[in-house]
Amino acid sequence: MSRRHAPPRAERKPDRRDLGWYVDKAVEVAVFVGGVSAIVFVVGIFVFITREGLGFVTGPFDFRQFFLSPRWRPTSEWNPTYGILALFAGTASVTGLAMLVAVPFSICAAVFIGELTAGRTREVLKVLVEFLAAIPSVVWGFIGLSIINPLIINVFDVAVGLNVLNSGVILGLMAAPIMTSIAEDAFRAVPETYREAAEAMGATRWQVTYKVVIPAAKNGLLAAVLLGIGRAFGETMAVLMASGHSINLPTSVFDSVRALTATIAAELGETAVGSDHYRALFTIGIVLFLITFAINLTADLVIRGTRRKE
Amino acid sequence: MKQKLLTTCLAILAIGTAAHAGTTVIQNKGSDTLVNVAQSWAEAYRAKNGSVVVAISGGGSGTGLAALINGTVDIANSSRTISRKEVEEATRKGIKPKEHIVGFDALAVFVHKNNPLEKVALTDLAEVYGEDGAIESWKQLGVDVPGCKNQTMVLVSRQNNSGTYAYFREAVLGERRDYKLGTHDMHGSKDVVDLVEKTPCAVGYSGLAYATDRVKMLCIAKKGEESCVRPGVETALDGSYPIARPLFMYTNGEPVGATKAYLDWILSDEGQCILSRRGYAPIRHVTCK
Numbered sequence: 001m002s003r004r005h006a007p008p009r010a011e012r013k014p015d016r017r018d019l020g021w022y023v024d025k026a027v028e029v030a031v032f033v034g035g036v037s038a039i040v041f042v043v044g045i046f047v048f049i050t051r052e053g054l055g056f057v058t059g060p061f062d063f064r065q066f067f068l069s070p071r072w073r074p075t076s077e078w079n080p081t082y083g084i085l086a087l088f089a090g091t092a093s094v095t096g097l098a099m100l101v102a103v104p105f106s107i108c109a110a111v112f113i114g115e116l117t118a119g120r121t122r123e124v125l126k127v128l129v130e131f132l133a134a135i136p137s138v139v140w141g142f143i144g145l146s147i148i149n150p151l152i153i154n155v156f157d158v159a160v161g162l163n164v165l166n167s168g169v170i171l172g173l174m175a176a177p178i179m180t181s182i183a184e185d186a187f188r189a190v191p192e193t194y195r196e197a198a199e200a201m202g203a204t205r206w207q208v209t210y211k212v213v214i215p216a217a218k219n220g221l222l223a224a225v226l227l228g229i230g231r232a233f234g235e236t237m238a239v240l241m242a243s244g245h246s247i248n249l250p251t252s253v254f255d256s257v258r259a260l261t262a263t264i265a266a267e268l269g270e271t272a273v274g275s276d277h278y279r280a281l282f283t284i285g286i287v288l289f290l291i292t293f294a295i296n297l298t299a300d301l302v303i304r305g306t307r308r309k310e
Numbered sequence: 311m312k313q314k315l316l317t318t319c320l321a322i323l324a325i326g327t328a329a330h331a332g333t334t335v336i337q338n339k340g341s342d343t344l345v346n347v348a349q350s351w352a353e354a355y356r357a358k359n360g361s362v363v364v365a366i367s368g369g370g371s372g373t374g375l376a377a378l379i380n381g382t383v384d385i386a387n388s389s390r391t392i393s394r395k396e397v398e399e400a401t402r403k404g405i406k407p408k409e410h411i412v413g414f415d416a417l418a419v420f421v422h423k424n425n426p427l428e429k430v431a432l433t434d435l436a437e438v439y440g441e442d443g444a445i446e447s448w449k450q451l452g453v454d455v456p457g458c459k460n461q462t463m464v465l466v467s468r469q470n471n472s473g474t475y476a477y478f479r480e481a482v483l484g485e486r487r488d489y490k491l492g493t494h495d496m497h498g499s500k501d502v503v504d505l506v507e508k509t510p511c512a513v514g515y516s517g518l519a520y521a522t523d524r525v526k527m528l529c530i531a532k533k534g535e536e537s538c539v540r541p542g543v544e545t546a547l548d549g550s551y552p553i554a555r556p557l558f559m560y561t562n563g564e565p566v567g568a569t570k571a572y573l574d575w576i577l578s579d580e581g582q583c584i585l586s587r588r589g590y591a592p593i594r595h596v597t598c599k
Contacts, residue, residue: 070491075470077479078486086491150508159511160464162494245469246494256494266497270370270471272396277471 049289053282056082060276061283070249072263074277082280084287086247090257093250094167094239095232101172102179102228107221109176110183115209126184133177137237144170144242158254162244165253170242171235175228182227186220187213219302226299230292236261260284334568336364340374340387341473342498343415343517344557347588348387351576354584358575362568371473378560379405384569386560389415389473389517410559412576414591416518416546417478417553420506420525427453429529429538432482432552438513439465440483441490448511457510466502466514467493474499477555478515518542519589546591557590 060082065071069083113125144166152161190213198208214221236259244256245266264281271278338348345368352364374386379400392400392407400407419435421427427448434451437443445451448461455461467489468475479489496502499516506514507524518541521527529538532552545551565573575581583598 073470073488075476076488079488153509157459159459159462160494160509162505240497244494245496247491256492258495266469266495267471270372270469272372272376272399 046289049282049285053279053286055274056276056279056283057286059279066283070247072247072258074267074280080276082276084260084284086249087258087260087263087284089249090164090243090247091233091239091259091261093164093257094171094243094259095229097164097168097253098171098175098232099225099229101169102176102232103225105172106176106179106224106228107183109180110187110224111209111214113180114184114187115213116205126181129177129180132173133181135174137174137235138241140170140174141238141241144238148242152254156254160244160256162242162246163254163256164243164250166244167239167242167257167259168253170238171232174235174238175231178231179224179228182224183217183221186217186224189220190216219305223299223302226295226302230295230299233295234261234288234292236265240265260288264288333361333363336362336385336569336572337377337383338364338385338387339367339369339377339383341371341389341557342368343371343389343474343519344387344412346519347413347585347590350584350588351581354580355572355575362572364572370471372471375407375560378407378562379403381405381562384561385565385573388558388560389555390476391558392560406563407560408563408565410561410573410577411556411593412559412573413557413582413585413593414546414554415557416541416543416551416591417474417481417515417555418518418521418541419528419530420503420512420514420516420521421528422455422457422506422510422512423524423526424457424510425453425455425526427451427455427526427528429531431531431534431536431538433533435482436484436487438463439467439478439489439493440487443490455510459511462511463513464509464511465490465493466505466509466512467495468499468502468516469495469497474516478553481553481555517590518546521589543586543589543591547595554591 062082065081065083067083067088068085069081070086070089071081071083072087073079073081109129113122113129117125145162148166148169149161152158152163152166156165194212194216195208198212203211239259240262243259243262245258245262246256247258248255250257264284267277268281271281338352345366348364348366352366355362355364371388371390374383375388375392375396377383378386379396381403386407392409397407419430425448430451434445437445446463448455448458448463468478479487483489494505496505496514499520502514502516503520503522503525506512507522518527521541527541529540530552531538539545539551541551541554546554559573559576561569561573564570576585577593579596579598582592582594582596586592586596586598
């Protein structure tokens with residue numbers, strides 16, 4: 001090793017292409033690709049499903065039949081019909097019930113974790129809630145099929161336990177953890193000074209939560225609900241297993257229904273590529289994509305709204 | 311698209327390994343009804359004839375025929391005849407599907423174990439499952455099912471692109487009739503049997519091979535006043551059971567080489583005995599060990 005002091009390489013020759021330079025560039029490219037990949041994938045997926053579904057929209061697509069008829073009979077030998085009204089009603093009813101279950105459940109859980117506990121209990125609870133979110137949907141579906149199904153038959157004395165009630169409860173439990181996490185984040189975003197001010201005025205802990213923290217976190221809570229709806233809307237496997245997969249316009253929670261997502265999952269695998277049935281399924285995909293996109297966008301705008309106010 | 315790509319990759323991989331080991335690979339895909347027996351055939355054939363590997367995958371009759379039309383499989387399994395549309399598409403791609411009957415499957419109609427019903431006529435079954443059908447309650451069939459609220463029938467069916475669904479529609483409902491809306495469309499024969507087992511009000515259908523002793527099989531008559539026939543290998547074989555369907559294998563043109571040898575072996579006594587042990591009816595009387 002030479003003892004003579006040499007100026008740092010970078011100064012002498014700024015663009016010398018040694019190993020460090022390549023590593024640097026590689027990392028730079030990797031970060032860039034990672035950054036834009038989300039955009040590329042979203043656009044790519046949209047282009048793909050549109051391309052596959054477009055042949056149906058421009059071909060045998062009949063707007064009134066597609067959106068207003070409950071008859072989904074794509075494989076009929078003599079009169080195939082493609083009506084998604086019943087499928088849409090199925091998805092909407094299950095999602096609606098899921099929200100009735102999940103909203104009170106998750107907001108109460110978030111209040112408890114965020115406002116009423118501290119320290120170790122709080123950390124343990126947070127981990128448990130996140131763990132609940134990690135249960136695979138097929139496991140939830142299995143619970144619906146083998147535990148809740150006979151339970152509903154016995155308790156409510158109905159013909160079949162695979163229905164709106166079963167899948168709604170399951171979807172509610174599935175959506176609740178993510179909603180709890182977001183709601184809790186919203187509570188944490190409320191400045192500590194609000195609470196201190198309320199306490200200084202003599203408010204009890206409950207009054208602080210109810211009158212100050214919840215109103216201040218309103219937009220965050222709304223975003224939590226919207227993301228929960230998006231989650232419930234797009235869920236497939238659990239709904240396929242627990243809803244009964246039956247084309248019905250539900251009139252009570254004990255009716256079996258069929259969801260848009262479950263229809264795609266059950267039928268796409270055995271459909272000849274390029275047939276009308278195949279393209280109709282992709283058209284359902286476009287509808288689903290647009291709905292979830294709208295829900296997520298709204299949630300995002302609501303959250304942005306909160307941030308700007310602060 | 312992705313599936314096709316995956317199949318192609320697997321096929322290339324399989325051919326690659328096969329060429330290396332000096333073996334022949336026969337690609338066999340299709341009907342879920344046939345997939346278990348196809349697996350048994352492949353294993354037995356491998357044990358007998360080590361240089362031929364038969365790669366089996368399921369996915370449904372439509373998937374298998376689509377793969378044959380796309381030229382990615384040697385043999386497609388199907389529980390229904392190839393449709394006119396599929397033949398047209400095959401001709402366009404220069405494929406000539408050749409049909410081989412490899413066995414018969416009796417379609418059994420199941421009810422819950424506590425259901426007192428013993429027999430049902432096909433004409434009644436058409437009113438139960440068919441669009442605008444008049445029968446919606448077990449009372450209309452003259453029974454009172456214990457544990458079934460309001461005696462409302464819960465109809466269990468299959469997803470609309472299964473071969474079993476298409477055959478039941480054709481054989482029971484008739485040419486120009488569709489199913490009622492509101493059937494529970496299960497994604498596999500086993501799921502049908504499972505749901506019927508757990509639901510007192512239910513009625514469902516699937517291949518005889520999926521029958522268990524936890525559900526009850528009905529005796530089937532053609533019309534109300536006629537005597538009924540119990541589903542079974544014997545009654546499917548002699549043609550007396552009214553809803554037995556042939557099971558097919560399709561090849562591209564007359565089979566040659568290893569594929570021909572394999573098909574001949576399936577139709578031999580040995581192959582047919584494997585089929586009958588799986589609960590299907592062989593194409594002729596065979597005596598098995």
